[in-house]
Amino acid sequence: MFERVDYYAGDPILGLMEKFLEDSNPNKVNLGIGIYYDEDGVLPVLDCVKTAEQRIADPISPRPYLPMAGLPGHRKGCQELLFGKDAKVLQDGLVATIATIGGSGALKVGAEFINEWFPHAKCYVSDPTWANHIAIFEGSDVEVGKYPYYDKASNSVKFDEMIAFFNTLNKDDVVLLHPCCHNPTGMDLTREQWDTVLDVVQERSLIPFMDIAYQGFGDDMDSDAYAIRKAVDMGLPLFVSNSFSKNLSLYGERVGGLSVVCPTVDEAERVFGQLNAFVRRIYSSPPSHGGRVVDIVMNDEALHDQWVGEVYAMRDRIKAMRLKLKSVLESKVPNRNFDYITRQNGMFSFTGLTPEQVERLQSEFGIYMISNSRMCVAGLNTSNIDYVANAMADVLKD
Ligand SMILES: Cc1[nH+]cc(COP(=O)(O)O)c(/C=N/[C@@H](CC(=O)O)C(=O)O)c1O
Numbered sequence: 001m002f003e004r005v006d007y008y009a010g011d012p013i014l015g016l017m018e019k020f021l022e023d024s025n026p027n028k029v030n031l032g033i034g035i036y037y038d039e040d041g042v043l044p045v046l047d048c049v050k051t052a053e054q055r056i057a058d059p060i061s062p063r064p065y066l067p068m069a070g071l072p073g074h075r076k077g078c079q080e081l082l083f084g085k086d087a088k089v090l091q092d093g094l095v096a097t098i099a100t101i102g103g104s105g106a107l108k109v110g111a112e113f114i115n116e117w118f119p120h121a122k123c124y125v126s127d128p129t130w131a132n133h134i135a136i137f138e139g140s141d142v143e144v145g146k147y148p149y150y151d152k153a154s155n156s157v158k159f160d161e162m163i164a165f166f167n168t169l170n171k172d173d174v175v176l177l178h179p180c181c182h183n184p185t186g187m188d189l190t191r192e193q194w195d196t197v198l199d200v201v202q203e204r205s206l207i208p209f210m211d212i213a214y215q216g217f218g219d220d221m222d223s224d225a226y227a228i229r230k231a232v233d234m235g236l237p238l239f240v241s242n243s244f245s246k247n248l249s250l251y252g253e254r255v256g257g258l259s260v261v262c263p264t265v266d267e268a269e270r271v272f273g274q275l276n277a278f279v280r281r282i283y284s285s286p287p288s289h290g291g292r293v294v295d296i297v298m299n300d301e302a303l304h305d306q307w308v309g310e311v312y313a314m315r316d317r318i319k320a321m322r323l324k325l326k327s328v329l330e331s332k333v334p335n336r337n338f339d340y341i342t343r344q345n346g347m348f349s350f351t352g353l354t355p356e357q358v359e360r361l362q363s364e365f366g367i368y369m370i371s372n373s374r375m376c377v378a379g380l381n382t383s384n385i386d387y388v389a390n391a392m393a394d395v396l397k398d
Contacts, residue, residue: 012131016368025366029388031379032368034183034213034347036246036314039381044314046249048307052296056289063288068276070099070257070286077298078257081215082228082240089232089261096272097259098279099286099294103213103243104132106258110209110239111140112278113260113271114174121207123174124165126150128372130183133176133211147175150185152352155340157187163200171205174239180224181214181346184374188218188345194227198234208236213243216311217318218345232261244294246347247311253290314378318347321380325349325389332393349375357395365391 016032030037038044069075075097079090089095100106114121114137123137126149137144148161166175177197182188189197201208210228218224231238238261245251258275262268279285297303319342326341341349353361353373361367367388369375380388 012370012372016370019362020368023366023368027384027387028366028368029379029384030368031375031377031388032370034246034376034378035251036249036318036347036378037381038314039317041379041381041383043251044249046307046310048297048303048310049248049250049293051303051306052293052300055296056292066099066285066288066291068098068279068285069272071291071295073295073299074099074255074286074291075257077294078242078259081221081298082212082225082242082257082259083232083261084222084225084229087229087232093265094262094268095259096262096268096275097257098272098275099291100241100256100258100279101283101286102245102254103211103241103256104136105254105283105286106241106243106256107133107136107211108140108282109258109275109278110241110260111137111142112282113274114207114209114239115140115142116278117274118172118174118207121172121174122170123176123209124169125176126178126182128184129176129178130211137176142174149182150187150350152350155187155337155343155350155352157189157193159189159193159196163196166197166200166204166206169204169206172207173204174207174209175201176209176211177227179210179212179215179227180218181348183213183346184348184370184372185350186344186346186348186377187340187350189227191226191230194230198227198231198236201231202234202236207239209239209241211241213241214246214346215242216247216308217315217347220312221308235263237261237263244290247314248294248297248307250290250293253293254287255290255294318377321377321385322349324382324385325377325380328386328389329392332389333396336396347376347378349377351375351392353392353395360395361391364395367391 122143124145124147127146147165148158151158215224240259243256326338329338351373
């Protein structure tokens with residue numbers, strides 16, 4: 001009966017996590033999945049989340065279905081984080097926002113919406129991009145193409161090629177953009193480059209779809225949203241998927257959001273209704289617990305301020321690990337340029353190691369990074385960084 005069903009090849013990121021957990025090497029280091037581990041190598045529970053959890057736990061309350069769009073406070077939290085607390089576009093009621101099952105759920109609902117209402121649109125993703133971007137959009141029958149983005153030889157953005165490619169695209173084609181902390185390269189655009197990208201998007205009437213999963217891990221909450229807010233200032237239609245998995249350290253609670261910036265209130269109402277319709281037919285309504293944590297942290301001023309401080313502490317620890325890794329590698333492999341490690345932003349570094357070198361790190365040293373050479377810098381700490389740098393130096397020298 002089901003022999004016609006193909007075997008699942010596994011996920012390049014989540015599958016690696018399983019292999020890591022099974023590895024008995026006492027020195028193993030997980031630099032694979034994009035998860036923030038603290039200095040002790042532990043996935044943290046933020047203090048602001050602990051407070052929110054206590055409020056949820058006492059007094060304990062029933063767990064009814066949430067609205068299809070999620071809690072109003074969760075949605076408000078997404079909007080103010082992305083667009084700014086006093087953004088005119090919010091005051092004017094031009095943004096349709098739903099709470100979603102993580103950033104992944106936001107991308108899925110967005111892909112379904114585009115397939116339904118822009119059936120001729122293709123979606124173009126950066127080369128390289130987060131692997132699941134392609135799977136999600138193709139899974140919604142949206143044809144996916146790639147735009148030039150990263151030059152491995154120079155460890156920089158192929159900006160002129162990217163712009164030239166955008167100038168070949170058609171009206172309503174979707175360009176999937178990383179506003180900050182590019183996954184997997186960590187290489188972000190400057191503000192001037194964003195301005196140029198958004199000018200081309202406007203000239204070609206493209207649809208920008210910005211996926212922001214690491215807001216606060218780059219420079220700061222507002223700077224990391226520069227591209228989002230610039231598109232709004234230009235009056236562009238805009239999709240934004242956001243994730244609280246990393247910056248609230250709530251991975252398993254599956255909390256995110258999808259926002260669509262519309263030209264008129266009437267269009268925002270139409271879009272909001274259709275987003276609800278897609279939610280209903282895909283998963284009906286979002287999870288309650290995570291939504292309540294987001295609602296409490298984002299809308300309690302003191303907790304929100306505490307949260308921002310906790311995110312910046314995570315950001316700063318990652319930056320410190322970048323500096324340390326770069327200096328150790330420079331001392332051990334003097335004939336190789338490691339500037340890219342500190343030019344890159346957010347959780348990931350595209351190390352440029354070959355698949356064979358990545359495989360050696362895993363098999364000989366128990367160090368796990370994605371086969372495309374992406375390293376999650378947040379997996380480094382002062383206890384393992386010398387071990388990792390020495391191992392990288394070893395495989396780079398041979
Ligand atoms: C760019 C991006 N967008 C969306 C997501 C999904 O977020 P969530 O809220 O968990 O649904 C991730 C997760 N990335 C890491 C984990 C994963 O692959 O699922 C990663 O790149 O390792 C991203 O890196």
